[in-house]
Amino acid sequence: MVVIMRCGATREEIERIKERIEMEGCRVNLIQGENQCILGIVGDTTKLDPDKIQANECVERVTKVQQPFKLANRLFHPSNSEIKVNDQVIGGDKIAIMAGPCSVESEEQILEIAKTVKESGAGFLRGGAFKPRTSPYSFQGLKQEGLELLKLARKETGLPIVTEIMSADMIDTFVEDVDVIQVGARNMQNFDLLKQLGKTRKPILLKRGLSATIEELIMSAEYIMAGGNENVILCERGIRTFETYTRNTLDLSAIPAIKRLSHLPIIVDPSHSAGMWWMVEPLAKAALAVGADGLIIEVHNDPANAKCDGQQSIKPERFKELMKELSQIAKIEKKAI
Amino acid sequence: MVVIMRCGATREEIERIKERIEMEGCRVNLIQGENQCILGIVGDTTKLDPDKIQANECVERVTKVQQPFKLANRLFHPSNSEIKVNDQVIGGDKIAIMAGPCSVESEEQILEIAKTVKESGAGFLRGGAFKPRTSPYSFQGLKQEGLELLKLARKETGLPIVTEIMSADMIDTFVEDVDVIQVGARNMQNFDLLKQLGKTRKPILLKRGLSATIEELIMSAEYIMAGGNENVILCERGIRTFETYTRNTLDLSAIPAIKRLSHLPIIVDPSHSAGMWWMVEPLAKAALAVGADGLIIEVHNDPANAKCDGQQSIKPERFKELMKELSQIAKIEKKAI
Amino acid sequence: MVVIMRCGATREEIERIKERIEMEGCRVNLIQGENQCILGIVGDTTKLDPDKIQANECVERVTKVQQPFKLANRLFHPSNSEIKVNDQVIGGDKIAIMAGPCSVESEEQILEIAKTVKESGAGFLRGGAFKPRTSPYSFQGLKQEGLELLKLARKETGLPIVTEIMSADMIDTFVEDVDVIQVGARNMQNFDLLKQLGKTRKPILLKRGLSATIEELIMSAEYIMAGGNENVILCERGIRTFETYTRNTLDLSAIPAIKRLSHLPIIVDPSHSAGMWWMVEPLAKAALAVGADGLIIEVHNDPANAKCDGQQSIKPERFKELMKELSQIAKIEKKAI
Amino acid sequence: MVVIMRCGATREEIERIKERIEMEGCRVNLIQGENQCILGIVGDTTKLDPDKIQANECVERVTKVQQPFKLANRLFHPSNSEIKVNDQVIGGDKIAIMAGPCSVESEEQILEIAKTVKESGAGFLRGGAFKPRTSPYSFQGLKQEGLELLKLARKETGLPIVTEIMSADMIDTFVEDVDVIQVGARNMQNFDLLKQLGKTRKPILLKRGLSATIEELIMSAEYIMAGGNENVILCERGIRTFETYTRNTLDLSAIPAIKRLSHLPIIVDPSHSAGMWWMVEPLAKAALAVGADGLIIEVHNDPANAKCDGQQSIKPERFKELMKELSQIAKIEKKAI
Structure with a gap:
């Protein structure tokens, strides 16, 4: 899963999102771009609810990497x-x-x-x-x-x-x-x-x-x-x-x-x-x-x-x-x- | 309801459709165009099933005039x-x-x-x-x-x-x-x-x-x-x-x-x-x-x-x-x- | 072409539409239903502009019978x-x-x-x-x-x-x-x-x-x-x-x-x-x-x-x-x- | 920009994509997930053509982070x-x-x-x-x-x-x-x-x-x-x-x-x-x-x-x-x- 932070998101906001994701057992890679910060998330992301992450005003967009289905995959x-x-x-x-x-x-x-x-x-x-x-x-x-x-x-x-x-x-x-x-x-x-x-x-x-x-x-x-x-x-x-x-x-x-x-x-x-x-x-x-x-x-x-x-x-x-x-x-x- | 017959529909085909609609108690007005014949149907057309009429190969298209809903109308x-x-x-x-x-x-x-x-x-x-x-x-x-x-x-x-x-x-x-x-x-x-x-x-x-x-x-x-x-x-x-x-x-x-x-x-x-x-x-x-x-x-x-x-x-x-x-x-x- | 008049269209309104279409050289068949009146139009309807007919407040809807293309037809x-x-x-x-x-x-x-x-x-x-x-x-x-x-x-x-x-x-x-x-x-x-x-x-x-x-x-x-x-x-x-x-x-x-x-x-x-x-x-x-x-x-x-x-x-x-x-x-x- | 590699992409394939992107002057962060590898790209990504990257069979998908417009942004x-x-x-x-x-x-x-x-x-x-x-x-x-x-x-x-x-x-x-x-x-x-x-x-x-x-x-x-x-x-x-x-x-x-x-x-x-x-x-x-x-x-x-x-x-x-x-x-x- 990839989380794209809003332009202008503060250090604290980014840290707060990072911590919350890590609490679910996933690993977060922070990539700092010129205007925007990206969080690359690995581990079992099926436990993360993208909508919940996106509900944070400091988050611009969440992109899934894996398909959301397992048994049919x-x-x-x-x-x-x-x-x-x-x-x-x-x-x-x-x-x-x-x-x-x-x-x-x-x-x-x-x-x-x-x-x-x-x-x-x-x-x-x-x-x-x-x-x-x-x-x-x-x-x-x-x-x-x-x-x-x-x-x-x-x-x-x-x-x-x-x-x-x-x-x-x-x-x-x-x-x-x-x-x-x-x-x-x-x-x-x-x-x-x-x-x-x-x-x-x-x-x-x-x-x-x-x-x-x-x-x-x-x-x-x-x-x-x-x-x-x-x-x-x-x-x-x-x-x-x-x-x-x-x-x-x-x-x-x-x-x-x-x-x-x-x-x-x-x-x-x-x-x-x-x-x-x-x-x-x-x-x-x-x-x-x-x-x-x-x-x-x-x-x-x-x-x-x-x-x-x-x-x-x-x-x-x-x-x-x-x-x-x-x-x-x-x-x-x-x-x- | 309006039934548009296919170009080249024969006299018999048109009559057959007309009769079938009349059997349901509706009145059929036959309008002969240059290339195509149109049937204008009046009366209680809710009994007619447009799909059923359209299933005839001699029918080009069926157009509803009335909305199909009554109680909500x-x-x-x-x-x-x-x-x-x-x-x-x-x-x-x-x-x-x-x-x-x-x-x-x-x-x-x-x-x-x-x-x-x-x-x-x-x-x-x-x-x-x-x-x-x-x-x-x-x-x-x-x-x-x-x-x-x-x-x-x-x-x-x-x-x-x-x-x-x-x-x-x-x-x-x-x-x-x-x-x-x-x-x-x-x-x-x-x-x-x-x-x-x-x-x-x-x-x-x-x-x-x-x-x-x-x-x-x-x-x-x-x-x-x-x-x-x-x-x-x-x-x-x-x-x-x-x-x-x-x-x-x-x-x-x-x-x-x-x-x-x-x-x-x-x-x-x-x-x-x-x-x-x-x-x-x-x-x-x-x-x-x-x-x-x-x-x-x-x-x-x-x-x-x-x-x-x-x-x-x-x-x-x-x-x-x-x-x-x-x-x-x-x-x-x-x-x- | 078929013109579906609005419910409650008056005699005069229907006549006015009918006349206008006849002026373009088409023949109009008036079909009186229980709630609505339908005009079935035959002749060279390519001269008629459906939008223009529909611009009349007394008209509910206009339905084409013929395809609007000729050379490609x-x-x-x-x-x-x-x-x-x-x-x-x-x-x-x-x-x-x-x-x-x-x-x-x-x-x-x-x-x-x-x-x-x-x-x-x-x-x-x-x-x-x-x-x-x-x-x-x-x-x-x-x-x-x-x-x-x-x-x-x-x-x-x-x-x-x-x-x-x-x-x-x-x-x-x-x-x-x-x-x-x-x-x-x-x-x-x-x-x-x-x-x-x-x-x-x-x-x-x-x-x-x-x-x-x-x-x-x-x-x-x-x-x-x-x-x-x-x-x-x-x-x-x-x-x-x-x-x-x-x-x-x-x-x-x-x-x-x-x-x-x-x-x-x-x-x-x-x-x-x-x-x-x-x-x-x-x-x-x-x-x-x-x-x-x-x-x-x-x-x-x-x-x-x-x-x-x-x-x-x-x-x-x-x-x-x-x-x-x-x-x-x-x-x-x-x-x- | 985020590049999601296909499952099973080899070490060499990943390196090849990485190098190519770096040649355009961007910095690549490699994030290795369980099944898939993700490349997080920062720098001036407007020079990168997502379609070109996606044309590599080892790439699953490319996701933009920045809007593609500048003057209107x-x-x-x-x-x-x-x-x-x-x-x-x-x-x-x-x-x-x-x-x-x-x-x-x-x-x-x-x-x-x-x-x-x-x-x-x-x-x-x-x-x-x-x-x-x-x-x-x-x-x-x-x-x-x-x-x-x-x-x-x-x-x-x-x-x-x-x-x-x-x-x-x-x-x-x-x-x-x-x-x-x-x-x-x-x-x-x-x-x-x-x-x-x-x-x-x-x-x-x-x-x-x-x-x-x-x-x-x-x-x-x-x-x-x-x-x-x-x-x-x-x-x-x-x-x-x-x-x-x-x-x-x-x-x-x-x-x-x-x-x-x-x-x-x-x-x-x-x-x-x-x-x-x-x-x-x-x-x-x-x-x-x-x-x-x-x-x-x-x-x-x-x-x-x-x-x-x-x-x-x-x-x-x-x-x-x-x-x-x-x-x-x-x-x-x-x-x-």
Whole structure:
């Protein structure tokens, strides 16, 4: 950690800050510049609260040197993490493809889509039972009934199921029923939920919040891991920017960035980011080319009648074609689907 | 609602969309342009799901005409809402000033600050008991003990207490103990929590999410109101932008915007937006000048030793001076503190 | 165009707006909703100024139906534009690879890099002679001498040269000396420069501004085209967002978006977007997978001593390896390098 | 400056970086942490190029300690700069009010508006002669004729005139005819134009770019000042964010930030930021309450027929009323209008 003192900070002020940091067990190197004094701090700086230091009027700015996360940090865990889901592995040489409708609508719908995406090579079935919707007047999902239908689809196809949790009081049910528990973008910093999920050992699919930095996404994973659950899969799904043509701006640079900072697997959601079905294919291909460990794609057999997000779902035939192209890209990346 | 068909949409496609909309009870006016056909839709369009219409490949774009919120809409409730908190009112001619530390740290601390902010004219005591922190390793608040200390401070000073709720399973306790329940920026779209709060009749202070639009903030209020609780106070606390000098960018334009769109009261948090104590005073004054109904300000008797957010807290003496200036601005706005 | 009148707009106000629009030769369809009246406008709406209509207090909002650009619009020019540069073509089946240093530093440097990137398969040599720098105290480029060195490198290698213009008074020199004139992100809306470039017939490489929307980028191309110069190549180079880990956020969704909206070729700059050399390779691959027509990449033989942007330059050996992988991706996209 | 070495950087690599920095005349303090080595650099670090240091693969990150600007830095010029314009001063105890139409349209229009804003107390007349427009098909201003009309209005009213320059080849004319030369947001980093303006001694009104940071705005002022022209007035006019309700997000936090960083005066444009006439008044008041040195406001006698930006112009009567309220706020700030 580096503390930059204000111009004109007095000898006493500098000494006071130095002492306080040393009291926490860190070593302080005082560097006197022409206008400003800098304190270079070494030792276990995780005990220091930068905000607390910055609260001193004589301090101009505090700069971190180390990343604030430990368990998720590649520095202390150089090899890629591989997360086991049933008999599959996410984060290794095999690309994970999660496909299915935005929301489970009926037995017929989910079974048909599950079978078709399985045939095309998907490894996981996605589908929402509890839906976070901006409007209280929109369809909120089939809830418990949706979970039952997902389980039925899993029984029929063998595909592990991925679905979103909305509240901590559903954790027991999800642990029992679901293979991968998804935390939606809007709940990425619902710290209470993260803590509760940390107590389970279920794989968690953690989506990046609309305005979350890469560091914040990893810190939210750290919350889950700090509770003892190291089975975290990250997901880039687009961030909010000034551009309005697309619903969100897919930040594919986040993939190599996260690969460098963390050992956790990272997948991409090309459906929610763009919000338009005709963008799903090129973005899915780009995601693999940039190094993602997998994709989560909305597929619907009748998008125009989907209960939600039909505009960003692709049809089963297009998904089938897409899977062929994705296989070719995976091969260049020395991976398989 | 206006539906813009794609160039080259066929007669049949247009008819199919038209029929589907009419089936929902709306009237469709077909306007044939040179290149594109436009459908102008009137009637109760709240039943129509724009995403569902946009899922048709023949549709280019769907534009809303009406705001998606009803209960919070000034259109159907032209006069300002006034929210009663104990014997005070928020949203009327009196500016609500909520002041206190970021987090409750000890009996001595909270009592001292409560007394001093009361003397300076604050109408409410703020203080965190359950703290949302980016890092799992940071101080998470005194929790239940913090609530007890807040109650003690209320008893001593008579100030109603404002504190943040982190999870729905604490609602009963908060309804019992607290005067205004705060929903933090990170939980603004924790829809499950909003629904549960809708079942209470407690005043809710709803903070704008870091990347939430004005419309989304009001839609989150609508969630609470749709459950039957109309006691919602909105709070602008800065949005996330590319500017890094300030922690967030305080969006003061949101105040007149919300005043026009909704009848709900709106207050401003100048402490969290800037993240720097020396910006609190000018931003607080600007907030009143732009028309806010109140302020929530972090005040700490010893910022450099605060357990969190000390860098953005002002000292009691500065708060006292600030209150004098705020009174003058309130007067120009024909309000009182 | 659709005009949404304010709630409570009077009969007379609506008529007045209607008449004014009809005076411009457009046809107005009046749709009366429950609370609001909508005017659906057809005909040549390019003559109407939406801002002018919105300036009426009785108007709530104006929504465009048609894109504001014509010459760059794919609607009126369905096939891809192909821009000829010497004996090469940009925008066809061949991926354009522009490579070279951020800035021209010496004869030795530019010749060595030019030869090496040519050997690896690059089709164009890039290099800055006039450099836009945030600080007046930074190296501003070799200027005229830099241009001479680029010409020398072209003579030696046969590679067409791409370099940035900073001011309209250099146009004659650039038309004479350069093969592709680059307009930098900071000048994307230097309308005076765009107009002057519209009078030439040189290929223009127009970079997207840091906060320019896709529509604004195409509108800047329209400025050049409106002057008679249809040889415009667009370039996505990252936009400014809240994320600070990367210098800019590369918006790869912009590629399929622009392909849909316009017939102009679009290339990607993976060097400036990320600002870090180790991100160039994955982003370059993703750019081709998402459908870009080419790449502009910074290559430097000694990045640590480069006069600018060394941190985002890759070395010739890495570039050579990268070209092999790019060829494989191009093949999947049914293109060649 | 602080250089953070990568984990695992070798002794030799660290020495190599150290030597290179010392060769530029700076002193290097080597601080060895557990995982990483930090170099604390003192001396005249303005000669060091952070990008060049960061281009070394063994360097993780470079952090600046000092602001990159000198002439505009309050550190070396503690008192506020006061810019003289004819017999007036901007940056002192008097609030500068610049008012007038978006663009000069006719003799009658500009004379009428000039007289009326003068009567209401404005100190400067603003009006566009050369207009930067997103579309090449929009009204581009009366150009030279517009300048003549502004001069006429100055003659009639005595108000100094403020108008925007679009290109460096107009500088001689502007120096001759105009009192304050405005550089628009889109040209804030048109470095060639800035350099040319630095050679004059005219007051320059420099508007913040749509996505420019506070530091970049000051760096653009530094460009002008480095050329010898210290008469720079900064202008906050809204930045581009994800919020779409307002055209831009007015960043009022920038005012106290700039006051702390620089000695230059800073004014606010409440018309362009919001883009809606009914927001001008509350934002103008907030701007003065936050500490701005002045305002630039669009006033039009017939907004609905204005050739541009009518939707954000207020009428003379409203301006008159506004000026009264502004005077009251100025008084609280111990200033006068």
